[in-house]
Amino acid sequence: MYQQAKHDRRLIMERDGHSDFDLPFLKELTDQDIAIPTGMRRTVLDLPSLPEREVVKHYVNLSQMNYGVDNGLYPLGSCTMKFNPKYADYLTSLPSVNCIHPWQAEETMQGALQIMHELELALCEISGMDAVTLQPAAGAHGEFTGMLLTKAYHLNHGEERDEVVIPDSAHGTNPASAAMAGYRVVEIPSSKDGRVDLEALKAAMSERTAAFMITNPNTLGIFEEDIQQIAKIVHTAGALLYYDGANLNAVMGRTTPGKMDFDIVHFNLHKTFATPHGGGGPGAGPVGVKERIEPFLPVPKIVLKDSKYSLDYDRPESIGKVRSFYGNFAVLVRAYAYIVRMGGNGLKAASDRAVLNSNYLKKQLMDVYPLPFRELRKHEFVVSAKLLKDQKGIRALDVAKRLLDYGYHAPTIYFPSLVEEALMIEPTETETKETLDEFAAVMKRIASEDPEVVRSAPHNTAVKKVDEVYAAKEAILSYRAFKRRGTDQKS
Amino acid sequence: MYQQAKHDRRLIMERDGHSDFDLPFLKELTDQDIAIPTGMRRTVLDLPSLPEREVVKHYVNLSQMNYGVDNGLYPLGSCTMKFNPKYADYLTSLPSVNCIHPWQAEETMQGALQIMHELELALCEISGMDAVTLQPAAGAHGEFTGMLLTKAYHLNHGEERDEVVIPDSAHGTNPASAAMAGYRVVEIPSSKDGRVDLEALKAAMSERTAAFMITNPNTLGIFEEDIQQIAKIVHTAGALLYYDGANLNAVMGRTTPGKMDFDIVHFNLHKTFATPHGGGGPGAGPVGVKERIEPFLPVPKIVLKDSKYSLDYDRPESIGKVRSFYGNFAVLVRAYAYIVRMGGNGLKAASDRAVLNSNYLKKQLMDVYPLPFRELRKHEFVVSAKLLKDQKGIRALDVAKRLLDYGYHAPTIYFPSLVEEALMIEPTETETKETLDEFAAVMKRIASEDPEVVRSAPHNTAVKKVDEVYAAKEAILSYRAFKRRGTDQKS
Amino acid sequence: MIDGRSHDTQTHAARKVFNHDSAVTKRVVMSQEIEMLAALGLSSLDELFVDVPKEVRIDGLNLPAGKSEIEVLRELKAILAKNLTADDHPCFLGAGIYHHFIPAAVRTIVGRSEFLTSYTPYQPEISQGMLQALFEYQSYIAELTGLDAVNSSTYDASTALGEAATMCFRLNEKKRFLIPEAMSWEKKSVLSNYVLGLKMEIVEYGYDPITGELDLEDLRSKVDRDTSGIYVETPNLFGVIDTQALFLKQEFPEAALVVGVDPISLGVLKAPGDYGADIVIGEGQSLGIDMNFGGPLLGIFACRQEHVRKMPGRVIGMTHDSEGERAFCMTLQTREQHIRRSKATSNICTNEALMAVAASVYLSILGKEGLEGLAKVNIARARKLMDLIGEIEGFDSPAFEGSHFNEFVVRTSTRPEKLNRLLLKHSILGGVPLAAHVPRLDHHMLFATTEMHSDADHEALLKALKEVA
Amino acid sequence: MIDGRSHDTQTHAARKVFNHDSAVTKRVVMSQEIEMLAALGLSSLDELFVDVPKEVRIDGLNLPAGKSEIEVLRELKAILAKNLTADDHPCFLGAGIYHHFIPAAVRTIVGRSEFLTSYTPYQPEISQGMLQALFEYQSYIAELTGLDAVNSSTYDASTALGEAATMCFRLNEKKRFLIPEAMSWEKKSVLSNYVLGLKMEIVEYGYDPITGELDLEDLRSKVDRDTSGIYVETPNLFGVIDTQALFLKQEFPEAALVVGVDPISLGVLKAPGDYGADIVIGEGQSLGIDMNFGGPLLGIFACRQEHVRKMPGRVIGMTHDSEGERAFCMTLQTREQHIRRSKATSNICTNEALMAVAASVYLSILGKEGLEGLAKVNIARARKLMDLIGEIEGFDSPAFEGSHFNEFVVRTSTRPEKLNRLLLKHSILGGVPLAAHVPRLDHHMLFATTEMHSDADHEALLKALKEVA
Ligand SMILES: Cc1ncc(COP(=O)(O)O)c(C=O)c1O
């Protein structure tokens, strides 16, 4: 059976040695060369000092105690953990990607600008939007940008709308981003079949409504079939329709947010476009908009004229900047390479297969893990462990932890909250039928295992069940804080 | 406690999917473009077909079931498993290293030739030799080359000497290489204190003796203090003195084979010069010689004239070639980078520290694991588990296997065979005192553990004790052979 | 080729740029897929999309057909080759992004599949590696900044500043936030977007035209009772180590003190926590992260332990597992968007975790002596270069008298943009013109230098400057 | 600086080339080391070397002092930049080494620390990863060659040939070994060194000047009762798929048949095991391994199962662990030098294991269809190019009528060396002149082409050839 590696877990600060790092010029320096103003000079610098050998050992061994897509199935619903192709790693290792400075003159960065420009166009085509900014660093950052654009748009039309309507099934970043931009968030409940409740939507809309934020397919993996009516309701109220692109992987080449009449959309390149998630980031969250919102996009805009690319900062209606420079360029290069590799046909095939995999896997699991809503699903689906909980006292959390013992990452759990004991499963298109069959078999096996074994899982990971309550209570966030406390856990 | 990762261990041939590899031109090909002669056309090609995702998962997970220097201490005596610096990996990733063709014209490979030439000179300086060939692919290959040189040298002097004398403590490749070159191997026993027995040596020498092959320090880690007499005896008999450079890590900057009057020496760049061993190879085994043997070196010889490097093939006395092209170039680049990084001072410091680490560790272990010979040791030392075996039935093999459970690679065992229950330990210079102290503590703890636990070790590795007898009996060397047999092990 | 698309202009543009036939190549349905469809009682992939209303369906994408890996690499490398790189052109650009040396081992580690291809560590038991590496990152930053609480990253320094301003509001519910006039215009723009929701007021204070440090007088005149926080940078936009920062907490104890740093400089400079900083932010790109044309970056964010529950972003905490062994997990999540939703301390979800790991590995390899040495080398090299430039006719260098870290302002008689064009002819990527950031400094530019510049690089710059002057 | 060195010339040469002051920099002894010395009762490192007789001691090395990683990389990159590479120059060189595409994933895997930094898997329990990967390599080669027994690599094709010849002797104790005249001179030279010990006799047989295949008549005339083995290559030196190989076992059942292959070609060509080969060797560099200026390479070595105990080199066998689970280990070690010593079947110890892993990953990524497709593309591309060259005045192409794989001989009116110099002016790395291998073919050269050449690359070559013709 699967067993994760376990290594010595001392902190790097708790190891002993002598650094063998070396620098040119250092030996020749005299104190005179380095005038540090009085009062500003540091007296204590309590960092470890280790030879590179120890550092490499430490982090190679740490890495073995971490699970990534490259280790196996990572069916984390809503996160689209597909395979990250290795040619993209290679490209970002080139100096022509990683060794260019953002303040270089335009004529020295034509390659970078070309790739960004073509990526913008490709994203326009994929989303059916008219213009794209690549600046936001992540999905939530894209949402925030979208909310700033919404604000600018309405202000430009002389309106100070101050509410954003969001379904209760939405990802937490949606309300948080809207709030950050100063909006009051109005949450509407989902209908009984897990979709937008048109009546509730209508009721929530008013002349205060700036936008309605949804994702389609929604977080249950259900396509909002009433999307045309929804768009109409929103637009009739004078609000904008915002598309959370986290679920774009379900529909490429089949429909577009543009076609569905969305006004603003963000992309998660680290989901749909196969860039690695890096244990939490970096990502990239470009934002696409319809023509009428284009003037408000962040500066600079990449302009192509006479086969020369340039950066246009002279955009008076722009919201300005949402971060430094032009976006997470190295991530953008990866995504662009992925799009070129896949092509229009390949992206459509990816979505088709993602939906097929999802529906196929759902079918295998349905008997044991009932679906709250018996619809055709798109690229992900939510099942419930409620039956298991009632019959054997096994909760969604327990199933998740037990899956780790079999060498799978767990699905997303307890989200969306409208499903009891939710397990949100997104296999993605890069998994084989064989993998899905094996995963389904394990899911079923878990349901029939000794509940005690399941509840006390995981057993095969580097550590056993982690005490999250203690962590929150103590809030020890650094070795410095830990030492200050003077006590330790057994380690 | 340490636990190695365990993953699914199906063969790649036992997995199922569809390859997503793609090629330009393929789609447009017609049968006419590809004329394969009748009879030569293959009808069956039984290879797996898997998406890259599955392949990457498979091999990433396999790698986690393998232990390298980057995972921890690798005190494999005689193998000098020091840290392999990462700048060398970077260099070999450059197209200017990995994307040059050996048949390119000289003027297009000046960089490569310069590096090889300077590496030759550096190795001359380190070994005290007059000329070096970089051609041999490994240590044993260097030995074979050395034996061919020996033969050419004597023939050139009108002598057909047909014996090579080798101490019984020598590495197996020494006699094997001599035999491959057509020599009869005469083995002489070591003296009671583990060194060359001068009387035995004298007795073995005759006009039939072509060479005496030794390493100094020898495989026990003992410096042959009588080296000057040895050289005299050998040279007086008209034979050549051959230096097995596997132990060069003990003496850089302290002495040289040249100074000790050796005539031929091979280097193991994958030991002394920190190039990674790759799970068995590639290595590089350059050979250095004194001036009088230089004419016989393999072709081509790199020549520097008027700041231009060229390859000289016009060397009538040369033995010709021992392999294609110029050597394991990518390995040579790594070794050269290492030498430049360390410098003359750094190489000496490396040897000093290697010897210090070895002696320090030996000191910690001596009580529990007695040393057969109580000498000052060089970079490695041999202890015996005989005491443990007699008292508790724990053999060297058991200690070795049990060390794996603690996350250390095992030392070399049962070599050299003149020590009963030998454990040959070479910590190398890249380990910290902390690591040595911890390793010593574990070695001692093992000695006091329940013998049954030790004898049944390893317990924490990906598989338990492997049945090597079965493997040898059945000799199943491929999936094809395995399928043909029709039976399986439980997997 | 694609019917019923509403945005013909765009489609047309795409077609033009990609310069390829649009190719909605027929998909080969594989045997595996036929089996899976059959299991679902379906006979075509199209049937999986019957829930998409006909009116919004499209028939494929108007993008070129897929290409093989060989072709992708060939094409992209050809495009990228149009960039000039700091790898083969001496580059004196700084102003937020610096060309520092990255030990090869850093790439080895951050390239490890297990780190690179993992998601945010939601399941701590199977993600201890990433969690511990991030905890170590937090620990390093805590030590450097002198503050106990550090998050596991924000997007970059400018968004960290935005988050810091809103955190100040959460700390004291006040709305005025003071920033230096001498600050990157990009940061100012980002900040104003971040405080838009709270309607905070951003007020700039000036700098001393002689020293280049902040103008304490001016600052005093602008601090009032509604002042939530004061932001100061050291080294500042001019590369000057701002000694005035030392006195701000004493002077203005009521306002939160936010200090912006270059983490390398903290190898020799006092930890801001030791002179009263409540929040420290900074750009972590210097710590082993490629310039990458400006992204991904690493927003450093640290604060006093007592404010930890007001902090934005993910944090990793130390705890233990059910057997009492040390373990790590994400913690204080009740501050975060996925729990607190619209009341969260920030919307940040995906952050820059892998960059934090890079910083951790980088700092581990340098070690104490290495970081200290690096800071010293940067100071010394900049000092040498600024003095030598100052000796050239037509250049006033350094333009400010304060102590510098690794960049400095030069007043030039030639206009900076023109000077850069001339330098480019010498294959040199020049300096950053300052006017975009501080409009009146339109004959000033910033030159940065680090351990990456050899003496030959300095000489090349000096020679070129002499020629163009 | 260094006293008493006997080889002053060399030392002098080194000093000149490195062009640095010799620097036996004083070593800083670290606190750790002082502690360790103390534990040994010593007070200096020198005392560790008292067993080295004074007369043979040296006082450090006359090499430049150590450098920082920054400097090392800067220096080496500058030197290496003097190489022209096939990465940016169309390269038509083959003759044993080919520029094939390597999927990025191959590098990801072979760069994994656990594989890269491990030794030969002496402890199977902790080395299953490498062992299984090598077993898979053996399995791939077994399938491609049609032979069940494969070793886990020899150094390269030429040493594999040397080992094959001596293995033939072990099989039948005969001493005559036949090889094609049309074969790389390097292989011939290596072979003669490998058989020196056994005093085997190497005899060459000719080729058919029309087809470029072997001359069966000539071969018949040279096979005698003492013939131990016959070596044939397909594709051969001329790039020709030698169909005569199919008949050799029938014709000469007493001699061992050794077939040399390009493993890529086996994607479409019959497995030599199926036409009677006893041993198959080949150069595995094509299988996902960089050209690397000719090393490291990958010597492929396969034989019939019944001969396995006579085979040279390391082999990995399938077995089980103490709990009955499948496991792998090195096996048949009693053939090897560390046990059998002077009676071993070979002296090979360190081999090319990591290259074998690369081949395994490469073949896994290509898969059945990929390898077959690749072989086809190579055949088709070569065919197209040879025909187009043939249309140019002054070039007779292909010079032989047989079917070709991915290279072919061109008879040129210009001397090949001169032609290459002219091509270089067009930034093209031309072909391999044949005269070094087959002296009478002094107006002949070999051009190789693979999937790496775009149509533009072919056109560039054709255009250049037209201009120089
Ligand atoms: C539905 C949805 N929306 C938004 C986001 C936020 O994206 P990011 O994590 O890139 O900020 C996520 C990611 O978790 C998501 O799943």
Ligand SMILES: Cc1ncc(COP(=O)(O)O)c(C=O)c1O
């Ligand atoms: C003492 C000694 N000599 C020779 C060799 C052979 O070297 P290689 O493995 O590089 O062929 C070794 C390596 O194991 C060795 O330890």
